[in-house]
Amino acid sequence: MPNDYLLSLPILAAAGWSVLLIILEAMLSRAALTRVFAMLGFALVGGLSVIGFPLQGLAFSEMLRIGGFQHFANIIFCLSGLLVVALSEKYLDDENVHYGEYYIVAFISVVGMMLLAAAANMAILFIGLEMMSIALYVLAGLMRRDVRSNEAAMKYFLLGAFASGLLLYGISLIYGATGELALHKIAIAIQTGSASMLFWIGFGLLITGFLFKISAVPFHQWTPDVYDGSPTPAAAFMSTGAKAAAFSALIVVVTNFSTLLQNSPTWSLVISSIALATMVVGNIAALAQENLKRMLAYSSVAHAGYMLVGIAAATPDGYSGIMFYTLVYTLMNIGAFGVVALLESKENLLLASDYAGLFKHRPMLAGAMAVFMLSLAGVPPLGGFIGKYKVFAAAVDAKLTWLALAGVLASAVSAYYYLRVVYFMFMRDPVGEAISAPATSSLAFALIAVAVVLLGVFPTEILRITDAALKFAQLPTQTGF
Amino acid sequence: MQLELNHYLWLSAFMFTVGVVGVLVRRNAIVIFMCIELMLNAVNLSFIAFSHFMRDIQGQLMVFFVMTVAAAEAAVGLAIVIALFRNKQTVNIDEINILKG
Numbered sequence: 001m002p003n004d005y006l007l008s009l010p011i012l013a014a015a016g017w018s019v020l021l022i023i024l025e026a027m028l029s030r031a032a033l034t035r036v037f038a039m040l041g042f043a044l045v046g047g048l049s050v051i052g053f054p055l056q057g058l059a060f061s062e063m064l065r066i067g068g069f070q071h072f073a074n075i076i077f078c079l080s081g082l083l084v085v086a087l088s089e090k091y092l093d094d095e096n097v098h099y100g101e102y103y104i105v106a107f108i109s110v111v112g113m114m115l116l117a118a119a120a121n122m123a124i125l126f127i128g129l130e131m132m133s134i135a136l137y138v139l140a141g142l143m144r145r146d147v148r149s150n151e152a153a154m155k156y157f158l159l160g161a162f163a164s165g166l167l168l169y170g171i172s173l174i175y176g177a178t179g180e181l182a183l184h185k186i187a188i189a190i191q192t193g194s195a196s197m198l199f200w201i202g203f204g205l206l207i208t209g210f211l212f213k214i215s216a217v218p219f220h221q222w223t224p225d226v227y228d229g230s231p232t233p234a235a236a237f238m239s240t241g242a243k244a245a246a247f248s249a250l251i252v253v254v255t256n257f258s259t260l261l262q263n264s265p266t267w268s269l270v271i272s273s274i275a276l277a278t279m280v281v282g283n284i285a286a287l288a289q290e291n292l293k294r295m296l297a298y299s300s301v302a303h304a305g306y307m308l309v310g311i312a313a314a315t316p317d318g319y320s321g322i323m324f325y326t327l328v329y330t331l332m333n334i335g336a337f338g339v340v341a342l343l344e345s346k347e348n349l350l351l352a353s354d355y356a357g358l359f360k361h362r363p364m365l366a367g368a369m370a371v372f373m374l375s376l377a378g379v380p381p382l383g384g385f386i387g388k389y390k391v392f393a394a395a396v397d398a399k400l401t402w403l404a405l406a407g408v409l410a411s412a413v414s415a416y417y418y419l420r421v422v423y424f425m426f427m428r429d430p431v432g433e434a435i436s437a438p439a440t441s442s443l444a445f446a447l448i449a450v451a452v453v454l455l456g457v458f459p460t461e462i463l464r465i466t467d468a469a470l471k472f473a474q475l476p477t478q479t480g481f
Numbered sequence: 482m483q484l485e486l487n488h489y490l491w492l493s494a495f496m497f498t499v500g501v502v503g504v505l506v507r508r509n510a511i512v513i514f515m516c517i518e519l520m521l522n523a524v525n526l527s528f529i530a531f532s533h534f535m536r537d538i539q540g541q542l543m544v545f546f547v548m549t550v551a552a553a554e555a556a557v558g559l560a561i562v563i564a565l566f567r568n569k570q571t572v573n574i575d576e577i578n579i580l581k582g
Binding site for chain 1: 497543
């Protein structure tokens with residue numbers, strides 16, 4: 001029993017810390033202080049995950065599965081939360097919505113993500129998903145006097161709740177088909193008996209719910225509207241942390257059912273087609289966008305497609321590639337959204353052409369933005385390239401060469417709209433007066449950019465960690481201590 | 482007539498379908514939200530039916546979590562609807578269409 005507490009220490013610490021933040025904000029109502037404590041909390045929880053990395057096992061009556069995979073995912077969530085909180089302040093001040101609640105809700109959302117990744121039971125899976133999503137609805141509607149933010153929150157809420165309903169019905173049917181809610185026991189039940197029709201319908205609904213959350217085609221229509229209307233830092237958070245969480249849960253589910261899914265040609269075909277459609281639709285729609293926030297939203301749809309290629313490959317290499325990809329994506333996408341958040345003011349300066357000549361005024365910021373754009377496009381020395389390479393290589397190994405080829409073509413198309421931003425920043429002369437932004441934040445972006453470059457140049461260590469981290473997630477029947 | 486598991490499951494599937502169709506065809510945000518609640522409660526019914534007929538407690542346990550989550554969701558959802566209504570004086574989702582492209 002004490003072992004259970006030790007195993008789930010990061011989650012317990014995060015839950016406790018969110019209560020601390022609530023008390024702090026209720027007693028002092030000072031947003032700046034809550035912000036500092038939220039950042040400390042993310043650093044603490046991330047640190048605990050690093051220290052506890054080798055620990056693994058099932059905790060609390062086999063409700064939670066903790067292993068390297070979960071710890072790695074926790075670090076990504078905390079990194080995402082930390083960066084978003086660090087980059088939000090100026091934006092929130094500009095929009096007059098600098099409430100301490102923002103940080104608390106973001107923190108609670110991260111607790112939900114951690115539960116989602118650590119779920120060994122459908123009940124935890126559902127609670128984690130909802131905890132994350134409900135907090136994100138609040139973040140989307142944070143600017144409550146702004147009709148655009150209201151609309152974004154409304155759309156996100158209605159579609160998100162609808163998706164949750166589908167997912168929950170899926171859980172119910174799987175429960176009915178197997179008599180179990182624990183993932184590894186469901187896996188045993190469908191191995192001994194054969195998977196019934198009821199199970200497959202339930203499984204389909206469950207996966208549909210996840211596809212909504214990761215904004216895969218054909219369930220992606222909400223993404224551009226929600227990212228466009230939400231506060232920009234919140235959009236960065238949704239596109240990185242929430243996506244990473246939904247993917248970790250998806251990996252947990254498919255690895256548990258791997259023996260069943262490997263023998264099912266339909267599953268492989270369906271998930272590859274969805275990955276293909278997501279890559280194609282995301283990239284083509286992004287080509288037509290003038291508004292950078294919408295462009296990044298469609299690009300996040302496309303990136304969900306690349307990550308789905310790893311799921312379609314259904315090999316440890318593919319999953320490890322996705323984990324690496326989510327890490328790089330978290331850095332580069334928060335960087336890109338952060339630069340947009342820094343420069344935009346009251347719905348101005350959102351078009352790619354507004355960035356004309358940025359390099360002349362703010363070379364460091366423009367340089368960082370260029371690194372993020374090139375990395376998102378998948379240009380070789382950068383982190384984004386290694387992520388794509390890993391998932392596509394896994395697809396080739398899994399005899400899905402056509403899918404990998406389509407992915408490469410799709411990312412070639414994507415280079416156009418990413419490079420357009422770079423072109424405006426470097427090749428055009430500035431129009432109008434200089435864009436003002438605090439100098440300290442340029443340094444923060446430069447640091448993120450350096451991290452993206454380092455991940456591209458020295459990926460081996462991280463890839464070794466992701467490979468090792470997956471070992472435990474691969475053993476569905478292993479029981480706790 | 483004895484009520485069997487299938488009766489409950491068909492009722493639950495019917496309620497769920499009504500909810501899904503309602504979400505897709507209705508235009509009032511509050512009504513859509515009610516339809517989502519209907520979906521969740523249809524699921525609850527199927528959980529309880531499975532739980533009862535399989536003599537397994539986990540399904541009923543799940544229902545408590547679902548009810549709690551639905552309550553939290555209602556709180557946030559209605560707050561969003563109120564914020565929107567204050568700014569736009571409408572909850573018809575066809576008129577809520579600034580974000581496009």
